[in-house]
Amino acid sequence: MEIEDIKKSKLLIDGDIFFDLSIKNLNWFNIGGKTKIFFKPNSLKGLRDYLKLYASRGKIFVLGNGSNVLFDDNTYQGTVIKLGKSFSKISLLDNETIIAGTAATQKKVSEFAKDSKISGLEFMSCIPGSIGGGIRMNSGCFKKEFKDILISIQLVDFKGVVRSIPANKIVFNYRSIELPKDLIFLSATFKGKEKNSEEISNYMNELNIIKNAAQPTKIKTSGSTFKNPINQTDKKVWELIRSSVLNEVSYGDATISEKHANFFVNKKNAKSADMKSLISYVKKKVKDQTGVKLELEIVVVE
Numbered sequence: 001m002e003i004e005d006i007k008k009s010k011l012l013i014d015g016d017i018f019f020d021l022s023i024k025n026l027n028w029f030n031i032g033g034k035t036k037i038f039f040k041p042n043s044l045k046g047l048r049d050y051l052k053l054y055a056s057r058g059k060i061f062v063l064g065n066g067s068n069v070l071f072d073d074n075t076y077q078g079t080v081i082k083l084g085k086s087f088s089k090i091s092l093l094d095n096e097t098i099i100a101g102t103a104a105t106q107k108k109v110s111e112f113a114k115d116s117k118i119s120g121l122e123f124m125s126c127i128p129g130s131i132g133g134g135i136r137m138n139s140g141c142f143k144k145e146f147k148d149i150l151i152s153i154q155l156v157d158f159k160g161v162v163r164s165i166p167a168n169k170i171v172f173n174y175r176s177i178e179l180p181k182d183l184i185f186l187s188a189t190f191k192g193k194e195k196n197s198e199e200i201s202n203y204m205n206e207l208n209i210i211k212n213a214a215q216p217t218k219i220k221t222s223g224s225t226f227k228n229p230i231n232q233t234d235k236k237v238w239e240l241i242r243s244s245v246l247n248e249v250s251y252g253d254a255t256i257s258e259k260h261a262n263f264f265v266n267k268k269n270a271k272s273a274d275m276k277s278l279i280s281y282v283k284k285k286v287k288d289q290t291g292v293k294l295e296l297e298i299v300v301v302e
């Protein structure tokens with residue numbers, strides 16, 4: 001990577017570029033070393049200019065709210081791109097359709113839908129990620145996921161080419177979508193159904209009460225560590241972990257939440273290596289005890 005070139009063109013690009021920036025505070029686990037380059041574009045032009053200059057020279061990781069990622073302790077030898085404020089606009093296209101920038105939080109979009117009397121996006125109020133992360137992960141809860149409401153995605157590839165993909169051309173899986181990794185989602189169109197705001201609000205409250213009772217809040221976690229092994233067993237992953245692993249197991253400050261066995265927690269100063277050791281240990285124990293092969297839901301960045 002010719003970092004000097006990037007340094008020279010820094011002032012010409014519409015966005016903020018930092019070198020050797022710590023990414024620890026940019027993810028919910030509060031784990032990770034530095035990134036060689038961190039780029040926060042202020043506009044689509046800035047993003048495309050950067051991609052044209054940089055993309056063929058090194059790797060890129062697109063970061064949303066960091067609520068589903070585990071960074072490494074070593075410096076990320078590439079660019080972490082995080083979309084800035086200008087990618088978080090939310091507006092109404094018609095009385096059932098919303099377009100949202102992918103840097104908007106899922107909570108904000110669900111609130112906007114409620115205020116616009118559009119039902120169907122209530123589940124998003126329980127997920128702490130951005131719209132971009134929600135698309136990539138096909139996030140969901142309470143039997144609803146992104147695929148149920150998504151109409152189209154606007155994106156730019158790492159070469160700087162912008163296009164739109166209709167949702168019916170995308171294969172959605174449980175917590176993943178089949179689209180190449182070299183894409184940055186810019187905005188998304190969602191369709192819901194007209195309903196009165198009070199009913200929507202009551203339903204959102206109900207979902208949040210259930211969610212908060214079942215899952216830990218205000219801790220350093222990335223949510224569900226493993227996917228539910230839906231093709232191997234009817235059991236939930238937390239049940240498999242509970243029955244295979246002692247809850248108090250820990251590696252350094254990496255441990256398992258008392259409230260939800262599939263939520264792993266950084267108690268204080270866990271290293272990425274600690275969290276990875278815990279993940280490997282649990283995976284092996286569950287395989288040995290139940291025969292089920294667990295697959296990670298969180299995205300490990302290396």
Ligand SMILES: Cc1cc2nc3c(=O)[nH]c(=O)nc-3n(C[C@H](O)[C@H](O)[C@H](O)COP(=O)(O)OP(=O)(O)OC[C@H]3O[C@@H](n4cnc5c(N)ncnc54)[C@H](O)[C@@H]3O)c2cc1C
Pocket residue numbers: 028061062063064065066067068069083102103126127128129130131132133134135136137138139140141183184185186216217221222223224299
């Ligand atoms: C307390 C807690 C509760 C949670 N509950 C749920 C739940 O109920 N259901 C659920 O599905 N998930 C849940 N999660 C996981 C997480 O919140 C979701 O996966 C969320 O949608 C991730 O969004 P993010 O913006 O944080 O993505 P990140 O963690 O930043 O990134 C996740 C993936 O998305 C990609 N990505 C992010 N933005 C873009 C973009 N603009 N363009 C292209 N790719 C992008 C990243 O490269 C990465 O591969 C929970 C997490 C926590 C911490």
